[in-house]
Amino acid sequence: MTTSSHKLRSLLRLLWQNPLFGDSFPASLDENKLFRLFDDVYARLVELLPPVLQQGMPEASPEEVRQIFDEIAPKSVAFCAATSAGDVEDVQGLANAAAIISLVYWCDQSMDRGDENMLAAVRILNGHSDSQKLPLPLVTYRLEALQHIRYFARQINPNPQDYPYVLNAVENEVLLNQTVLRLLSNLFLENSTGSFWKDYAFRSAQVMIDCSGLMSAGSIVYALYRTHQTELPSLQEIDAHPVLQQFIRKSCNPAVRIFDDAGDAITDSGANGYWGIFNLNIINQNDLLLVRNFLLLSGISDQDADGHYSHAMSLFFSPSRRTPC
Numbered sequence: 050m051t052t053s054s055h056k057l058r059s060l061l062r063l064l065w066q067n068p069l070f071g072d073s074f075p076a077s078l079d080e081n082k083l084f085r086l087f088d089d090v091y092a093r094l095v096e097l098l099p100p101v102l103q104q105g106m107p108e109a110s111p112e113e114v115r116q117i118f119d120e121i122a123p124k125s126v127a128f129c130a131a132t133s134a135g136d137v138e139d140v141q142g143l144a145n146a147a148a149i150i151s152l153v154y155w156c157d158q159s160m161d162r163g164d165e166n167m168l169a170a171v172r173i174l175n176g177h178s179d180s181q182k183l184p185l186p187l188v189t190y191r192l193e194a195l196q197h198i199r200y201f202a203r204q205i206n207p208n209p210q211d212y213p214y215v216l217n218a219v220e221n222e223v224l225l226n227q228t229v230l231r232l233l234s235n236l237f238l239e240n241s242t243g244s245f246w247k248d249y250a251f252r253s254a255q256v257m258i259d260c261s262g263l264m265s266a267g268s269i270v271y272a273l274y275r276t277h278q279t280e281l282p283s284l285q286e287i288d289a290h291p292v293l294q295q296f297i298r299k300s301c302n303p304a305v306r307i308f309d310d311a312g313d314a315i316t317d318s319g320a321n322g323y324w325g326i327f328n329l330n331i332i333n334q335n336d337l338l339l340v341r342n343f344l345l346l347s348g349i350s351d352q353d354a355d356g357h358y359s360h361a362m363s364l365f366f367s368p369s370r371r372t373p374c
Contacts, residue, residue, distance in 0.1 A: 061131050064131060086138060086143075091126045094151070106194075107190055122147070128266060129143045129269075129273075130143055136274070139276075142205055142273050145205050146205060148197070149201045150266055153266075161316070162323075169184060175221055208272075208275070210285040214272075218265045230329060234327055236249065237334070251342045257343065259298075261303070310333075313325075317329070
C-alpha cells in the first residue's frame with residue numbers, strides 16, 4: 050500500500066495540525082503507529098472489497114478489478130484512519146467503513162465515466178425505478194454490489210438512531226443526487242447556448258451542494274465512533290439540530306464542492322474520456338445565474354452589505370481563474 054508515502058504523510062500532518070480543526074485531533078500523534086494501522090486496515094480491505102467489485106463487474110477481468118481497487122482503496126483507508134487519528138483502533142470496523150467509502154468512490158467514478166448501468170442501479174437502490182421493466186443483467190450486478198453498502202453499514206453500527214442516517218447520507222444525498230447531476234449535465238450539453246441556466250441554475254446549484262459527499266463519509270466514521278463511545282449524540286439527534294444542519298448544508302457542503310470541483314476541473318471537462326465524461330462543475334461552468342444561486346444556497350445573499358457576496362463573485366470570475374472548458 051502507498052499510504053506510507055512521503056506525500057501522504059505530509060498531507061496528513063497538515064490535516065492533523067491545521068488550526069481550523071482546533072482540538073479535533075490529539076496534540077501528539079504517533080505517526081508510525083497510525084501508518085501501521087493503515088496497513089492493517091488495507092490488508093483487511095483487500096479481503097473484503099475485490100470480491101464485491103468483481104460481483105458488480107462480471108464483464109471485467111480480475112486485473113481490471115484490481116486496477117480499480119488500487120485507484121479507490123488507498124484513499125478510502127487513509128480517509129477513515131486519518132479522520133479517527135488513532136481514536137479508533139478497530140481494524141475490522143475501519144475496514145468496513147473504508148469498504149463503504151470505496152463503493153461510493155467506485156459508483157461515482159463509474160457514473161462519471163458514463164456507465165449507464167450504474168446510473169440505473171443507483172436509481173433502483175433508492176426506489177426510483179420502473180417496476181414494469183426488468184433491469185438489464187449488468188444493472189442487476191451493479192445493484193447487488195451496491196447493496197453491500199447496507200451490509201457493511203450494519204456491521205459498523207446497526208443502531209436505528211444511526212444506521213438509517215448513514216444510508217440516507219450515502220445512498221440518497223450522494224449517489225442519487227449524483228444521478229440527477231448526470232441528467233443535468235446531459236441537458237446542458239443539449240442546450241448549453243439556450244435557456245439551460247434560466248431553467249436549471251437553481252436546481253443545478255442545489256444538487257452540486259447536496260451531493261458533495263461530506264456527510265456520507267462523515268456519518269460513516271461518526272457511526273463507528275458511536276460503537277465505541279455510546280455517550281456521543283446520535284446521528285438522529287445531529288440530523289434534528291437546526292444549527293448543525295445549517296452549518297453542514299450552507300457552509301461545509303458548498304466548501305467541499307468548490308474544493309472538489311477545483312480538483313476535478315480538467316476531468317469534468319471531458320477532455321480525457323478515460324477519466325471521465327463531461328460533468329457540470331462550478332469552476333468550469335461559472336455562469337452568473339449558477340454562481341448567484343450557489344452563493345444564495347450557501348447563505349451568501351446579494352443583499353448583504355458586508356461585502357461577502359461581491360468578494361465571492363469576484364473570485365468566481367477572476368481573470369486568473371483557470372477554465373479548462
